[in-house]
Amino acid sequence: MYGFENEPLELHLLAAKRILRYLAGTLDYGLEFSPCTESLRIIAFVDADWAGCVDDRRSMSGHCVLVGNNVVSWNTRKQKVVSRSTMEAEYRSLTDVAAEVTWINALLHDLSAANRTTNHLV
Template identity: 60%
Template sequence: MHEPCEGHLAATKRILRYLNGTLHFGLVFRRSEPSSSLVAFADADWGSCPDDRRSTSGSCVYLGNSLVTWSSRKQKVVSRSTMEAEYRSVADTTADVVWLNSLLVDMQISQKDIPVIWSDSSSAVAMSVNPVFHAQSKHVDLDAHFVREKVADKVIRVNCNTLI
């Protein structure tokens, strides 16, 4: 905002064209079973912001067939690898799923299965269940402990959904 340039103007115009072309889009909520389970999807792009090279995390959480929450936000720190960016996204999604699960318990809504978080990074999924730290991953220590604890306590499950 303090020093706008041609690239910022082009990005703004692209966003406005996108919004103009998607005015008729919306979310559809259908009635689902009250005992449906939580399923989440987490993803991140690595260092995509040209200004500060921070990654963007995105997630969506479904209760049955209904989307109940979604987010897309820039990560607070610069990730040094794709795995780190993806793992931070999984950790943020885990926090959302744990909170939603506790909300459902408070509302006395039963779950069929353990909530599942899907990620397209096999290394982030492996790190979520592997209790052994490697030197390359010590900088994501807090997120790793948080997700691993929830996986070990069977509060969540993290799976890989690569299309390869």
């Protein structure tokens, strides 16, 4: 089975051009990091859209991880397998973000900030 990259259509070219125009218009944008005066709380938000892709019925996952008030990680992607229920799709998303939070917590610990961190999953 071939994907769209092997046989692109006109609408794919139009979508790529739209993305490039958007990126060209956001060159002056950036992320702002504010200093954290209290403990470095790690907060994660996660969600899944069960069977969100109509082509292959795979679910979409998304998460956002904050340290203090600053977003440090975010991701949206199609899950690798087909989930049989909403709960299964949500658990898959939760395990992805839990691994990310564990990695960030270990990184902060390595940077000697561990005594100031607390974790929250939402």
